[in-house]
Amino acid sequence: MAGRERLLVIGGDAAGMSAASQARRRRGPDELEITVFERGHHASYSACGIPYLAGGVVADAGALIARTPEEFRDRGIDLRLRTEATEIDLPGGRVRVRGLDGGGERWEHYDRLMVATGAVPARPRLPGADAVGVHGVQVLGDGIRIRRVLDDDRPRRAVVVGGGYIGLEMAEAMVTRGLEVSLVDGADQPMRTLDPDMGALVADALRGVGVRLYLGEPVEGFDTSGGRVTAVRTAERVLPADLVVLGLGVRPGSDLARAAGVETGATGGIVTDRRMRTRSEGVWAAGDCVETRHLVSGAPVAIALGTHANKQGRVAGVNLGGGYATFPGVAGTAVAKICRSEVARTGLNEREAAEAGFETITAAVESTTRAGYYPGVTTMRTKLVAERRTGRLLGAQIVGEEGAAKRVDGLAIALWNGMTVEEMTGLDLGYAPPFSPVWDPVLIAARKAAERVEEDMRAAP
Amino acid sequence: MAGRERLLVIGGDAAGMSAASQARRRRGPDELEITVFERGHHASYSACGIPYLAGGVVADAGALIARTPEEFRDRGIDLRLRTEATEIDLPGGRVRVRGLDGGGERWEHYDRLMVATGAVPARPRLPGADAVGVHGVQVLGDGIRIRRVLDDDRPRRAVVVGGGYIGLEMAEAMVTRGLEVSLVDGADQPMRTLDPDMGALVADALRGVGVRLYLGEPVEGFDTSGGRVTAVRTAERVLPADLVVLGLGVRPGSDLARAAGVETGATGGIVTDRRMRTRSEGVWAAGDCVETRHLVSGAPVAIALGTHANKQGRVAGVNLGGGYATFPGVAGTAVAKICRSEVARTGLNEREAAEAGFETITAAVESTTRAGYYPGVTTMRTKLVAERRTGRLLGAQIVGEEGAAKRVDGLAIALWNGMTVEEMTGLDLGYAPPFSPVWDPVLIAARKAAERVEEDMRAAP
Secondary structure, eight states: OTTOEEEEEEOOSHHHHHHHHHHHHHSOTTTEEEEEEOSSSOOSBOGGGHHHHHHTSSSOGGGGBSSOHHHHHHTTEEEETTEEEEEEETTTTEEEEEEBTBOOEEEEEOSEEEEOOOEEEOOOOOTTTTSBTEEOOSSHHHHHHHHHIIIIIOOOEEEEEOOSHHHHHHHHHHHHTTOEEEEEESSSSSOTTSOHHHHHHHHHHHHHTTOEEEESOOEEEEEEETTEEEEEEESSOEEEOSEEEEOOOEEEOOHHHHHTTOOBOTTSSBOBOTTOBBSSTTEEEOSTTBOEEBTTTOOEEOOOOHHHHHHHHHHHHHHHTTOOOOOOOBOOOEEEEETTEEEEEEEOOHHHHHHTTOOEEEEEEEEESSOTTSTTOOEEEEEEEEETTTOBEEEEEEEESTTSGGGHHHHHHHHHTTOBHHHHTTOOOOOOTTTOOSSOHHHHHHHHHHHHHHHHHHHOO | OTTOEEEEEEOOSHHHHHHHHHHHHHSOTTTEEEEEEOSSSOOSBOGGGHHHHHHTSSSOGGGGBSSOHHHHHHTTEEEETTEEEEEEETTTTEEEEEEBTBOOEEEEEOSEEEEOOOEEEOOOOOTTTTSBTEEOOSSHHHHHHHHHIIIIIOOOEEEEEOOSHHHHHHHHHHHHTTOEEEEEESSSSSOTTSOHHHHHHHHHHHHHTTOEEEETOOEEEEEEETTEEEEEEESSOEEEOSEEEEOOOEEEOOHHHHHHTOOBOTTSSBOBOTTOBBSSTTEEEOSTTBOEEBTTTOOEEOOOOHHHHHHHHHHHHHHHTTOOOOOOOBOOOEEEEETTEEEEEEEOOHHHHHHTTOOEEEEEEEEESSOTTSTTOOEEEEEEEEETTTOBEEEEEEEESTTSGGGHHHHHHHHHTTOBHHHHTTOOOOOOTTTOOSSOHHHHHHHHHHHHHHHHHHHOO
């Protein structure tokens, strides 16, 4: 068919499928052929739901799958599962793909290429790391496998390696299932994206639900017996384990694109412009494999998060479909729930702000989620990081319980707009006793921060 | 004592006591004498908590009182309860006060005067409106009285007159207590601060919990027997009632100040500058008795809400204490919970936007509070009102259940900063399955609104 273009998409998850869907909305099958290659057994699923599948909060894997391959095919998107892209040939405008269930290798031609290769989980190069019973938490299959182990093998002791979001969510999942859970991390606190004082509150909350924390203890290896993991070793102890979960973070999965000559940045992520175009003609990229701009520091960052992947994929798809859309960057917002505890952050923490060259003033306040007399009221701590002198909000962190974490949205929007903590004290936020004390915690924190900025000014004019 | 000034405060509730406390923080008793006259039996209580006290959600009235008169006295604030200011003499710099429990009248001199006379409840001039069993919901005593009636007299049928926030909260309180509750309003919808389509959802929710709604039926009178109310009459029906609650809204309680010559505006509220100074030398005002600027329409408005009263009182107090603070105005943000339903709004609704001279584009989306697969997920509706052509956010409304309403904070902050719905689509909001679908409802609504703005542009360039 004359003039019909071919779009190949590598990676069938959040970014890839969002891009494919948007491009299809704008250009019909007569104009644009869309083929997606996905290495895994599933596409278009919520990776963030894996801990809830593993722990049984979500009944079955199907609940995490937004759309089936058939649904995509009905929309004119040819989604090929178990098909791995092994090489990109930029000058030739083609991608080499391999059927993982047989079918050999072949070259596929493209007019436009969308790279959505996601993230690569950090896996320790340690003895025993590949033993049976050591699980990653990356693809849907990992969640299905862990769930099956919890359901069928009834393990008693679990060790989680890594105290980031995924590690904590997996710890919650297994505590809820009644396992004896230990969490090991080389860092001195869980959630390194929080400042130490706020991280300490998370550590307390984890201990409070029965998780044994071993912080500042890098894992040195895994004991095995007959190919099965039996324990996790640190310099200080041996932790017996029927089950090990690795939540060590991820890096951008940009190897394939880099090998082809697509430019990547200092973070390891693929460099794109705000329309999600790479520096290579006809090649677009989105999701965990790219780097993006942090709106406060201005620096490139690689933050693997489904919400960014969806937004970036959509932007790429709109542009691939002949429209115009841009991705502005990220504010570093994140929220997590671990049993009753809610944790949130946005912008820069103290360390990040210092690295970005800011002098800072901080203020942390203890307040409540609702009016003190309203049932279900809980205590929450809100910390703000503001620029010294100007008082511009640079970052915020929250640790609390029900109703606490989503307050980070308002803080993220304030920060996005460059508000100062002084300006924020006047904000008109929703108040009624079931939702907030008469001074919302966000306002109380802003007031305290504004006072601190003023005190500092007076102390050193 | 030479140079010692005297600050008189009329009204000992949110605005008055905030002002007194802030002024005291900045100027000690040797510099500034502070005397507060409060007509009622209580000061410094949460008026917003009255429905919860009445319904028994809050155990006793003491829980609503932030500070006792003794606590204020310990801080050097002379709070005189049951003392009514009956006249202000501006040229003479004095206020006439009357002890309501005896003690006669006298003039009290001031150097600075703080007017915090609150709001006056609308009371219908209708036959029977003063009968026993017809209750206002204005002061703490009202809540105590209604609670006592519910506890001791075990009434069976209640009629609430007025479908605003207070009316609905009182309806909830009495439904929870097992009463048969009818709600009557002359308007065609409850919550007139919402657009009709969103108000209809609130009406459905009220019916869903068993409230009988009679809308578009102004109350014409109250039947009484032996001085007690027995029924509420509209043109269409007679509603038997053991108990009637009036939630008909309020107007600024500015009569005392106006009579003295202090300037009031078209809303009936006292006119102040951003530091909360009236146009009369030495006279400051804050709270429900003043009018303020709506940040979207630019027009003066009088919105009786504890959160504004506290902020304005604080600003007045900082300035009275020799500091510098300003109140920027309001965005019209409000939230309410009625049984399981959560309702929120900010900015202008369609009618208000039209009155303010805006041409608008609206978008309403149905979405979920959490990831679709996460336990406790509920449906919520988010409606945005944007300026035609520019896409600037003018207002937002939310109706949903747990986790829905406080999302209005982010919308209020976006609107405060003049963001367009297109800009909002890129916002970095907190995402994790327990808190949000991967596209937060705020983002989905912004996307739909941005599409509408673009479609309109294309249809009529």
